[in-house]
Amino acid sequence: MVSLLDIIGPVMVGPSSSHTAGACRIGLLVRGLVGGTPEKARIELHGSFARTGEGHGTDKALAGGLLGFRPDDERLRDALDIMEREGLDYQFEKTTLADDSHPNTCRLTVERAGQTTTVIGSSLGAGRIRLSEIDGYPVELTGHLPTIVLVAADQPGSVARIAGILAEKRVNLATMRLTRKERGGDAFMVIECDEPPGDIAREAIDDLDWVKWVRTLDKVGG
Amino acid sequence: MYKSLADAIRDAEASGRTLSATALALESKDQGRTVDDIRSALRRALEVMRSAVERGLEGDLRSASGLVGGDAALVAKSSAGPMSNTLFSDVLARALAVQEVNAAMGVIVAAPTAGGAGVLPAVLTGLARNRKIGDEAVIDALATAGLIGAVVAERASLSGAEGGCQAETGAAAGMAAGAATEMLGGTPSQVGHAVALTMQGLLGLVCDPLGGLVELPCVFRNATGAALALAGIEMALAGITFAIPVDEVIDVMGEIGRNMDVRYRETAGGGLAATPTGRRLAKERLVQIRTAPR
Ligand code: SF4
Numbered sequence: 009m010v011s012l013l014d015i016i017g018p019v020m021v022g023p024s025s026s027h028t029a030g031a032c033r034i035g036l037l038v039r040g041l042v043g044g045t046p047e048k049a050r051i052e053l054h055g056s057f058a059r060t061g062e063g064h065g066t067d068k069a070l071a072g073g074l075l076g077f078r079p080d081d082e083r084l085r086d087a088l089d090i091m092e093r094e095g096l097d098y099q100f101e102k103t104t105l106a107d108d109s110h111p112n113t114c115r116l117t118v119e120r121a122g123q124t125t126t127v128i129g130s131s132l133g134a135g136r137i138r139l140s141e142i143d144g145y146p147v148e149l150t151g152h153l154p155t156i157v158l159v160a161a162d163q164p165g166s167v168a169r170i171a172g173i174l175a176e177k178r179v180n181l182a183t184m185r186l187t188r189k190e191r192g193g194d195a196f197m198v199i200e201c202d203e204p205p206g207d208i209a210r211e212a213i214d215d216l217d218w219v220k221w222v223r224t225l226d227k228v229g230g
Numbered sequence: 231m232y233k234s235l236a237d238a239i240r241d242a243e244a245s246g247r248t249l250s251a252t253a254l255a256l257e258s259k260d261q262g263r264t265v266d267d268i269r270s271a272l273r274r275a276l277e278v279m280r281s282a283v284e285r286g287l288e289g290d291l292r293s294a295s296g297l298v299g300g301d302a303a304l305v306a307k308s309s310a311g312p313m314s315n316t317l318f319s320d321v322l323a324r325a326l327a328v329q330e331v332n333a334a335m336g337v338i339v340a341a342p343t344a345g346g347a348g349v350l351p352a353v354l355t356g357l358a359r360n361r362k363i364g365d366e367a368v369i370d371a372l373a374t375a376g377l378i379g380a381v382v383a384e385r386a387s388l389s390g391a392e393g394g395c396q397a398e399t400g401a402a403a404g405m406a407a408g409a410a411t412e413m414l415g416g417t418p419s420q421v422g423h424a425v426a427l428t429m430q431g432l433l434g435l436v437c438d439p440l441g442g443l444v445e446l447p448c449v450f451r452n453a454t455g456a457a458l459a460l461a462g463i464e465m466a467l468a469g470i471t472f473a474i475p476v477d478e479v480i481d482v483m484g485e486i487g488r489n490m491d492v493r494y495r496e497t498a499g500g501g502l503a504a505t506p507t508g509r510r511l512a513k514e515r516l517v518q519i520r521t522a523p524r
Contacts, residue, residue: 010231010383012257012376013271015405016341016350019278022332023293023444025344026391060442060498063294063516065335085335133389134343 018135018229020079026112027057027064030131032084033228035073037139037151038116038127040225046074046118047096052103055111057131067100070114074098079135079229110138135229145187145196151228153182153200158213158222162188162195170197170213177209194220231256231380235422235476238377242418249408249418250370253377272372275339276365279328279351282338286327293333295515297440298449302327305453317360318460325352325456329449342379342388345444346402348452350375353406353459357413367413375409378425385477386484390437391496393487399448399455400432400483406455407462416467426472426479428462433479434486436494438501441512447502 020029039045051070053061061067065084072087075094083090091098105113110130117126128141139149142157149155160166167186174181180202188195205224213222231253232238242252254265261268285291289303306323313319328348332338338347350372358368379388382401387393394400407428408421416424432455440446472479493500502508 009260010380011261012231012253012268012373012380013261015376015379015383015388016272016275016372017339019275019337019339020344021335022338022344022347023335025340028335028344029340056442063441063443063445065294068335080337082337133391135340 014134018079020135021065021069021082021084024064025135026131026133027061027066028069028084029079029135030112030133030137031057031061031066031069031114032073032077032079033135033137033151034114034116034129034131034139035070036076036078036228037073037129037137037149037225038118038125039074039076041125041127041142041157041223042118042120042123043223044120045076045096046120048119049074049096049098050101050117051098052101052105052115054103054105054109054113054115057112057114058102070116071098074118137228142196144189147187147196147198148185149198149225151225153202154204154227155225156197156199156201156205156210156213156222157225158197159194159220160197160216161218161220162192163218166195166218167197169216170199173212174199174201174205174209177206177212179203179205179209231260231384232377233381233384235378235381235425235480238381239418239422248370248374249377249412249421250373254373257373257376268373269369272369273365275341275372276368278337278339279341280355282328282331282336283324283351283355284327285336286330287323291330291334291336293330293445294335295441295443295445297511297515298333298445299330301449302330317356318457320360321352321356321456321460322453324356325349325452326449328352329452333445333449341375342383342401342405343390343398345390345448346398346452346455348449349399349402349455349459350406350409352452352456353410353463354413357410361414363413371409371413374412374421375405378405378408381477382480382483385480387487393484394435394490394494395437395451396429396432396435396483397487398437399451400429400435402452403432403455403459403462404429407459407466410459410463411466414463414467420466422476423470423472424462424466426474426476427465427470428459429479429483430472430474431458431461433483436490436501437496438494438503439496439498440503440508441516442496442498442503443516446511
């Protein structure tokens with residue numbers, strides 16, 4: 009359903025909703041996945057991101073997102089300088105990903121506090137985005153709602169158990185998706201919630217001994 | 231939101247309300263937000279639009295490539311043209327100003343997109359200043375613009391990559407024309423004709439930015455789009471009715487976009503981008519991403 013405010017908005021730093029605002033949102037989601045500003049990042053740009061990220065500020069927007077700037081934050085313009093000043097090591101490369109990749113796609117490999125994550129994300133137009141792969145797990149993460157992501161050992165009843173915890177903490181579930189690389193392997197869960205789930209719900213999930221890690225991601229709009 | 235302007239116009243007329251009131255009521259129901267809440271988001275949008283206009287008119291901005299910037303101030307200061315120092319030249323200057331801000335990575339409101347973001351603020355804030363129209367009426371007009379854009383999104387497209395520039399600055403011009411027509415006291419049906427009269431003049435417009443960047447011709451296309459919106463408003467308020475219903479004009483815009491060769495849809499493979507000078511400038515002037523040494 010199209011909303012008036014999708015049309016008159018968003019408020020954003022130009023010049024392109026897909027190449028600038030969308031790129032920033034991808035950076036923000038990836039930042040959320042590692043729980044803060046990454047110390048290192050290798051950012052590979054594919055397709056139109058590689059071709060016209062030049063001058064669309066796609067590099068600045070991705071770095072700005074990793075630094076925690078939102079799409080309407082004027083600091084995006086200076087994100088590369090800020091990154092250098094803060095001693096962060098973000099490198100950009102052009103690459104060619106799978107043929108069926110969306111034209112505005114990038115792969116980010118980021119490191120923070122000893123944790124490394126590799127993410128593939130695309131900017132779909134009008135600022136909407138989708139992360140399609142996290143550490144080799146196929147996912148679908150759009151950031152249009154507050155989201156919980158977690159990796160858990162494959163366990164009968166795991167989905168019901170987590171849904172139960174969320175219901176107990178009065179968090180309203182919007183969608184829940186589970187993917188595995190192989191049968192019996194770890195499962196990656198993406199849970200979209202109507203409201204921010206809060207620390208208590210996250211900690212309750214983290215306390216389950218078969219949950220390997222869990223993060224809550226703020227909504228990034230779009 | 232409505233999927234047909236004819237439906238929205240019929241509802242507005244049946245209830246004796248404006249299109250903006252009709253659209254705000256439906257948005258409130260759709261999204262579970264109060265009308266006040268939606269209007270305050272639109273108020274913020276109006277504030278950002280105004281500051282983008284002012285920032286651009288200062289005239290010192292340059293885009294990443296240096297290809298655009300400073301032209302809004304030229305128009306604003308000029309007295310050489312037949313329309314200098316009129317509403318018309320003021321609207322042109324405002325459209326250029328917002329797009330110059332956009333190209334320089336300044337803050338704008340994507341309405342409907344970043345590439346077409348100059349048209350709506352130019353027409354609405356230019357007219358509001360000229361006619362001394364208060365902010366509440368401009369905020370209502372933004373709701374009408376949102377309604378028109380939502381119908382175009384639903385029936386056609388708002389993306390240059392999907393539908394050419396007719397879908398971006400063309401849709402923006404239609405939104406601006408309809409919104410301003412209501413703001414100036416036009417009836418809901420005159421709003422519909424203003425949209426149709428404006429968009430018919432932009433059908434088939436290709437998306438051909440140099441090097442694929444939202445700079446050239448985008449900045450100027452916002453100015454010419456705003457000019458056509460003024461033409462549409464003038465004709466609709468004079469009582470001209472356009473024989474093809476507005477929904478059908480929007481539908482055919484979508485159809486033309488779908489049939490448009492991919493060269494003309496933001497790929498920089500055709501149009502101005504592919505002219506000898508367009509290619510040369512793109513090669514010489516486009517900034518490169520600082521990639522890691524291999
Ligand atoms: S030419 Fe293309 S990129 Fe430029 S304003 Fe038009 S649709 Fe947008």
